[in-house]
Amino acid sequence: MNQHTKTEDIAEDIAALPIELFEPAPASTQASHHPMRPSVSYWHSAWLRLRDNPAALACLLFLIVLIVMAIFAPMLSVWSVTAQDLKSQNMPPSSLHWFGTDDLGRDIFVRTWYGARISLFVGLMAALIDFVIGVTYGGYSGYKGGKTDIAMMRVLEVLYGLPYLLVVILLMVVMGPSLLTIIIALTITGWISMARLVRGQVLQLKNQEYVTAARSFGASTAHVIRRHLLPNAMGPILVQMTLTIPSAIFAEAFLSFLGLGVQAPYASWGVMANDALGVILSGDWWQLFFPALFISLTMFAFNVVGDGLQDALDPRLGKGK
Amino acid sequence: MTVKPEPLDMHASASQSDNPPLLAIRDLSLRFRTYGGYVHALRQVSLHIARGETLAIVGESGSGKSVTSQAVMGLLPRATAHITGGSILFDERELTTLKPAQWRQLQGRRIALIFQDPMTALNPTLTIGEQMTEGVRRHLHYTASQARDKAIQMLELVGISGPEQRLRQFPHELSGGMRQRIVIAIALMCDPDLLIADEPTTALDVTIQAQILALFADIQARTGVAIMLITHDLGVVAGIADRVTVMYAGQCVETADVHTLFSHPAHPYTQALLASVPRLDMPAASLKAIAGQPPDLFAPPAGCAFAARCAHALRVCSQIEPPVTGLSDQGWVRCWLQDPRAPRPA
Amino acid sequence: MKKYILTRFLLMLGTIFIIATLTFVLMHLIPGTPFDQERQTSAAVQDNLRAFYKLDQSLPVQYLHYLKAIVTFDYGPSISNPDTTVNTLLARGFPVSFELGLMALVAATLSGIAFGTLAALRHNRLIDRLVMAVAVVGISIPNFVLATLLIQELSVGLGWFPAATWRTPWHKVLPVIALAVTPMAILARITRSSMLDVLTQDYITMARAKGLSPWRVVIRHGLRNALLPVITLLGTLAASILTGTFVIEKIFAIPGMGRYFVDSISTRDYPVIMGTTVFYSAILVFMLFLVDIAYGLLDPRIALHRKGQS
Numbered sequence: 001m002n003q004h005t006k007t008e009d010i011a012e013d014i015a016a017l018p019i020e021l022f023e024p025a026p027a028s029t030q031a032s033h034h035p036m037r038p039s040v041s042y043w044h045s046a047w048l049r050l051r052d053n054p055a056a057l058a059c060l061l062f063l064i065v066l067i068v069m070a071i072f073a074p075m076l077s078v079w080s081v082t083a084q085d086l087k088s089q090n091m092p093p094s095s096l097h098w099f100g101t102d103d104l105g106r107d108i109f110v111r112t113w114y115g116a117r118i119s120l121f122v123g124l125m126a127a128l129i130d131f132v133i134g135v136t137y138g139g140y141s142g143y144k145g146g147k148t149d150i151a152m153m154r155v156l157e158v159l160y161g162l163p164y165l166l167v168v169i170l171l172m173v174v175m176g177p178s179l180l181t182i183i184i185a186l187t188i189t190g191w192i193s194m195a196r197l198v199r200g201q202v203l204q205l206k207n208q209e210y211v212t213a214a215r216s217f218g219a220s221t222a223h224v225i226r227r228h229l230l231p232n233a234m235g236p237i238l239v240q241m242t243l244t245i246p247s248a249i250f251a252e253a254f255l256s257f258l259g260l261g262v263q264a265p266y267a268s269w270g271v272m273a274n275d276a277l278g279v280i281l282s283g284d285w286w287q288l289f290f291p292a293l294f295i296s297l298t299m300f301a302f303n304v305v306g307d308g309l310q311d312a313l314d315p316r317l318g319k320g321k
Numbered sequence: 322m323t324v325k326p327e328p329l330d331m332h333a334s335a336s337q338s339d340n341p342p343l344l345a346i347r348d349l350s351l352r353f354r355t356y357g358g359y360v361h362a363l364r365q366v367s368l369h370i371a372r373g374e375t376l377a378i379v380g381e382s383g384s385g386k387s388v389t390s391q392a393v394m395g396l397l398p399r400a401t402a403h404i405t406g407g408s409i410l411f412d413e414r415e416l417t418t419l420k421p422a423q424w425r426q427l428q429g430r431r432i433a434l435i436f437q438d439p440m441t442a443l444n445p446t447l448t449i450g451e452q453m454t455e456g457v458r459r460h461l462h463y464t465a466s467q468a469r470d471k472a473i474q475m476l477e478l479v480g481i482s483g484p485e486q487r488l489r490q491f492p493h494e495l496s497g498g499m500r501q502r503i504v505i506a507i508a509l510m511c512d513p514d515l516l517i518a519d520e521p522t523t524a525l526d527v528t529i530q531a532q533i534l535a536l537f538a539d540i541q542a543r544t545g546v547a548i549m550l551i552t553h554d555l556g557v558v559a560g561i562a563d564r565v566t567v568m569y570a571g572q573c574v575e576t577a578d579v580h581t582l583f584s585h586p587a588h589p590y591t592q593a594l595l596a597s598v599p600r601l602d603m604p605a606a607s608l609k610a611i612a613g614q615p616p617d618l619f620a621p622p623a624g625c626a627f628a629a630r631c632a633h634a635l636r637v638c639s640q641i642e643p644p645v646t647g648l649s650d651q652g653w654v655r656c657w658l659q660d661p662r663a664p665r666p667a
Numbered sequence: 668m669k670k671y672i673l674t675r676f677l678l679m680l681g682t683i684f685i686i687a688t689l690t691f692v693l694m695h696l697i698p699g700t701p702f703d704q705e706r707q708t709s710a711a712v713q714d715n716l717r718a719f720y721k722l723d724q725s726l727p728v729q730y731l732h733y734l735k736a737i738v739t740f741d742y743g744p745s746i747s748n749p750d751t752t753v754n755t756l757l758a759r760g761f762p763v764s765f766e767l768g769l770m771a772l773v774a775a776t777l778s779g780i781a782f783g784t785l786a787a788l789r790h791n792r793l794i795d796r797l798v799m800a801v802a803v804v805g806i807s808i809p810n811f812v813l814a815t816l817l818i819q820e821l822s823v824g825l826g827w828f829p830a831a832t833w834r835t836p837w838h839k840v841l842p843v844i845a846l847a848v849t850p851m852a853i854l855a856r857i858t859r860s861s862m863l864d865v866l867t868q869d870y871i872t873m874a875r876a877k878g879l880s881p882w883r884v885v886i887r888h889g890l891r892n893a894l895l896p897v898i899t900l901l902g903t904l905a906a907s908i909l910t911g912t913f914v915i916e917k918i919f920a921i922p923g924m925g926r927y928f929v930d931s932i933s934t935r936d937y938p939v940i941m942g943t944t945v946f947y948s949a950i951l952v953f954m955l956f957l958v959d960i961a962y963g964l965l966d967p968r969i970a971l972h973r974k975g976q977s
Contacts, residue, residue, distance in 0.1 A: 163910070246807065
């Protein structure tokens with residue numbers, strides 16, 4: 001009953017419509033009313049996405065502060081990094097020694113920032129080596145393709161099978177530990193992931209049409225790699241570099257902890273942690289706490305920034321990261 | 322042509338024959354919650370499928386045809402999809418209020434889905450046999466050997482040679498056409514009442530397309546299964562559909578039996594679709610596209626959704642939604658041009 | 668498949684060969700002879716070394732003897748303790764290290780995969796963010812830092828666990844945790860990422876459309892595919908756990924091979940260093956080989972036929 005009335009009502013309403021409404025009003029051929037958004041470049045849109053990532057920004061800020069402090073704190077501190085002062089042994093944090101002192105009376109605050117220098121330097125060198133060797137090797141291999149590519153990848157497979165840290169330890173023992181030897185040891189296998197990544201990118205990109213177009217205009221290999229392939233592969237390369245740094249910092253700390261790294265009296269976070277191990281039973285918590293905190297925070301910050309970069313540069317992967 | 326108000330008439334004609342339809346969707350409205358707001362993906366969709374018949378749902382991307390099939394299959398994402406009105410009756414049972422456990426009793430057993438892309442629809446790490454039998458073992462509690470026999474039977478039904486060997490093989494060992502047949506065979510394992518085929522031939526070569534379509538017709542003749550065929554390809558429709566529903570911007574705009582649709586399309590959109598199909602006897606320069614784009618379903622337009630692109634639009638079209646008008650024998654169309662006051666076409 | 672196994676096997680042999688050669692070359696690059704240390708070496712030690720390394724023979728002969736020794740698992744004498752050989756140290760210490768490493772690997776694998784799957788299934792909800800946050804912290808704290816912190820807080824501070832040695836199961840808790848956390852975090856991240864990829868695949872929707880139970884869809888269809896890339900990671904994880912045992916054993920004073928190795932580094936006991944390096948390298952390379960084989964067996968696309976080298 002109700003429905004019948006309702007449909008009758010609808011029929012009445014329809015019949016009551018004025019006749020003018022039934023005049024033709026054909027669609028114009030103008031463009032649809034979808035608003036055109038201003039076009040945004042790839043890097044700009046990546047920066048916008050990064051800006052919306054509070055965790056990554058906070059960590060980036062932390063890293064900037066870390067770098068500044070690492071450069072200036074040892075210079076401005078009244079305490080020496082290496083001088084021993086046996087009257088001030090094992091003092092807890094105070095207004096005099098902000099982070100306390102260690103077993104030999106050295107100020108932990110200034111040593112921590114000196115250690116920051118070491119770690120950041122090692123991280124930076126590792127990323128640079130990664131970039132230079134990895135990009136060159138991978139880029140060349142990918143671009144050349146064919147037998148060259150296969151051979152170069154075989155070499156990589158064998159190198160990849162080498163137990164990284166064991167080889168490094170071996171080299172350190174033989175060459176004598178120092179900062180220089182750490183850097184050299186890291187050049188051995190650190191760049192393999194980067195090489196593979198770049199090769200993959202190049203393989204993908206070199207078949208793109210804009211490359212064929214460039215080559216049809218007579219562009220040389222180097223030119224194509226530099227102007228067309230690298231800028232497009234830059235995103236993943238950057239991410240990889242950012243994520244290499246924490247593992248380099250880890251490697252340095254690990255080696256120092258084993259006594260194979262930076263030698264006394266200089267400080268690196270690994271060395272400081274190792275020293276702190278000796279006094280662990282006596283409750284001098286600050287000797288371990290600060291180097292441990294800084295290693296972890298620094299690695300954490302680089303990881304978060306690296307993840308954030310990856311999400312920003314390729315949001316498709318964001319879901320799967 | 323008289324104006325007959327909806328909704329009663331649309332469904333009355335369907336139940337004139339003594340059998341109620343197998344599937345009856347009435348005024349189904351559905352929206353998705355997204356970051357940008359609500360997308361009104363389905364707006365009062367109505368259609369029905371009788372037992373043993375093939376209904377083709379035609380539309381462009383974004384018309385809502387795939388969403389409709391997901392709604393009938395119970396594959397809508399629960400977190401973001403909200404049914405805001407209407408009903409889906411399958412064999413007299415209301416589907417819009419089902420809980421997940423209840424859906425699982427229907428899926429694969431009474432209603433089965435055939436996927437678009439056979440290259441990705443099969444699990445690469447399981448054998449064909451495992452993928453074919455798991456459904457029937459769960460739903461019908463077959464033993465391993467019963468399931469195996471049924472699988473072999475189904476493989477023969479879809480025209481695959483050497484079925485015993487196939488059961489042990491993995492998907493990557495087979496060609497695209499064979500994989501699609503296997504996908505169809507899997508769908509048939511529990512003898513469903515309704516097959517939903519979502520663009521089943523889009524990912525295949527043209528020659529294989531014809532074979533698959535013939536297979537559908539053959540299966541329907543032998544098992545009496547009803548088929549809901551989703552496609553954007555009118556050639557496919559002409560091949561095997563009994564009836565056709567044309568969807569645009571989340572609504573059904575026209576429903577007719579296949580012969581009537583092709584010979585006397587009533588809705589301007591349908592007419593434009595048919596006109597845009599290239600023909601060998603046309604001059605090359607006269608390809609007719611439909612200008613413009615479908616409307617944004619975040620804010621569906623008042624009035625007829627096609628008005629902005631319609632060459633025959635009236636002033637009323639962009640202001641008020643057109644009523645449903647019944648046509649011959651179970652067909653209907655949603656268009657103001659059916660109103661007696663509308664100008665006759667030239 | 669056979670070709671695949673053969674390739675991997677040859678690769679493995681090649682790598683071990685390179686390492687052995689590398690250690691040999693390095694040994695002879697050390698300024699002076701291996702006898703050069705602060706401590707005086709006795710005649711007994713010198714005799715031992717000369718006999719084992721055939722030092723009075725020509726270089727190529729020495730090399731061949733060295734290779735032969737390695738192949739027969741004979742790693743030479745120790746300098747610090749002239750009565751012991753590397754083999755004795757290995758026999759004594761390796762079982763302990765193996766137990767520690769295995770426990771850590773199993774713990775990391777089971778928990779990492781479980782957490783990763785959980786995070787993927789509850790994508791973007793609280794559990795997902797929580798797991799991922801913990802995972803990033805987990806990969807950021809070096810295992811030796813974690814170990815020292817655990818001792819400082821849970822052992823010295825709260826007295827819940829003993830700080831050293833390896834005697835009772837209670838002793839084993841902290842070292843295993845310290846060693847397992849980072850691999851667990853890595854596994855959780857990879858599992859989650861792989862699972863998220865897999866869950867968007869058509870065959871998962873197809874499995875759901877068959878009305879299968881959610882459990883079956885996730886495990887039988889989801890994990891089977893998602894775990895393939897995870898398996899390839901297990902090799903490198905085993906390597907990092909192995910090197911991790913060095914520092915963990917040192918910190919917790921566990922009498923394992925790792926600790927002997929670290930001691931030998933401090934005392935510059937070159938033969939022990941060399942021998943242990945080669946032995947451990949061989950183990951790691953073998954593990955990578957096993958992982959490759961496992962992957963080949965589990966992925967039907969490889970098991971049945973390889974469509975050419977990648």
